[in-house]
Amino acid sequence: MSKSFLLFTIIVVISFGLWVLYASAELQRFTQPCKSDGSLDFLVVGDWGRRGEYNQSEVAYQMGEIGEKLDIDFVISTGDNFYDNGLTSDHDPFFEESFTKIYTAKSLQKQWYAVLGNHDYRGDAEAQLSPFLREIDCRWLCLRSFIVDAELVEMFFVDTTPFVQEYYTETEHTYDWSGINPPKSYVSNLLKNVELALKESSAKWKIVIGHHAIRSIGHHGDTQELIDQLLPILQANNVDFYMNGHDHCLEHISDTKSPIQFLTSGAGSKTYRGDIQEKGEGLKFYYDGQGFMSVQLTPSDAKIEFYDVDGNVLHTVTSSKQLYSSF
Numbered sequence: 514m515s516k517s518f519l520l521f522t523i524i525v526v527i528s529f530g531l532w533v534l535y536a537s538a539e540l541q542r543f544t545q546p547c548k549s550d551g552s553l554d555f556l557v558v559g560d561w562g563r564r565g566e567y568n569q570s571e572v573a574y575q576m577g578e579i580g581e582k583l584d585i586d587f588v589i590s591t592g593d594n595f596y597d598n599g600l601t602s603d604h605d606p607f608f609e610e611s612f613t614k615i616y617t618a619k620s621l622q623k624q625w626y627a628v629l630g631n632h633d634y635r636g637d638a639e640a641q642l643s644p645f646l647r648e649i650d651c652r653w654l655c656l657r658s659f660i661v662d663a664e665l666v667e668m669f670f671v672d673t674t675p676f677v678q679e680y681y682t683e684t685e686h687t688y689d690w691s692g693i694n695p696p697k698s699y700v701s702n703l704l705k706n707v708e709l710a711l712k713e714s715s716a717k718w719k720i721v722i723g724h725h726a727i728r729s730i731g732h733h734g735d736t737q738e739l740i741d742q743l744l745p746i747l748q749a750n751n752v753d754f755y756m757n758g759h760d761h762c763l764e765h766i767s768d769t770k771s772p773i774q775f776l777t778s779g780a781g782s783k784t785y786r787g788d789i790q791e792k793g794e795g796l797k798f799y800y801d802g803q804g805f806m807s808v809q810l811t812p813s814d815a816k817i818e819f820y821d822v823d824g825n826v827l828h829t830v831t832s833s834k835q836l837y838s839s840f
């Protein structure tokens with residue numbers, strides 16, 4: 514073999530290796546069809562899996578009622594899917610006891626898109642990502658970070674737990690960091706991929722979903738790491754809504770520096786009355802009881818509603834976009 518041919522072969526192998534590395538680093542993408550009129554409706558619930566206890570079943574019932582009324586297309590889970598310590602494996606019966614046997618309404622038999630929360634990381638985090646769970650219940654789709662493209666909206670699901678520094682030093686609980694080591698480069702790669710995907714997006718609406726709040730006046734409050742690292746990317750790329758769980762409440766805060774609306778839906782089961790910090794800047798609504806959120810989207814309008822455990826509407830957020838620019 515000639516020296517130049519050997520060199521050529523080495524270059525080809527290295528280039529292919531780099532391409533594979535680059536391609537595998539991109540966020541996985543899923544397509545979600547809209548309704549025939551181009552609209553889309555879905556529910557958002559967080560912090561729920563407790564075998565139906567702490568009103569999880571009552572919230573699930575009302576989700577079924579509202580889901581029927583709105584003819585929803587899918588459901589989003591903002592994480593902390595299984596309490597207190599996630600799943601022990603992908604054969605853990607807790608999955609069916611807290612998901613399959615609880616969200617039984619006909620309208621909820623749709624695709625569920627889920628992210629992991631900090632409590633999920635206290636168990637076998639990778640168990641929730643396992644395709645085996647989809648064999649048990651085909652609605653379930655949980656990945657660390659991914660994109661759902663639904664034509665009029667692109668939704669960017671971001672794995673926020675590895676951002677939070679206190680989890681690495683906390684001694685009270687152990688976290689399953691397998692698959693994300695080293696965390697520093699995991700987080701910086703994730704931020705790069707989210708930024709790139711947002712920049713490339715031509716969707717009418719852009720929604721980012723994570724477990725931890727960027728802004729919150731609930732028990733945990735703001736997540737400084739997300740304010741510092743994630744928020745500037747969202748502000749620079751015309752994101753409309755950031756949706757999260759973590760604080761066990763329903764909440765709406767407007768960003769003071771951009772049109773972004775911060776929406777917390779983390780009230781799927783246990784909540785804590787009166788667990789509230791001082792009123793923060795941009796606060797529009799805060800409710801410390803159980804409930805969930807609905808999102809109705811058309812190319813020109815968004816309508817978001819928060820419901821309590823009895824299905825009453827507590828707060829409505831509306832937003833409009835100009836369909837065509839005027840000359």
Ligand SMILES: [Zn+2]
Binds near residue numbers: 593630758759760
């Ligand atoms: Zn949490």
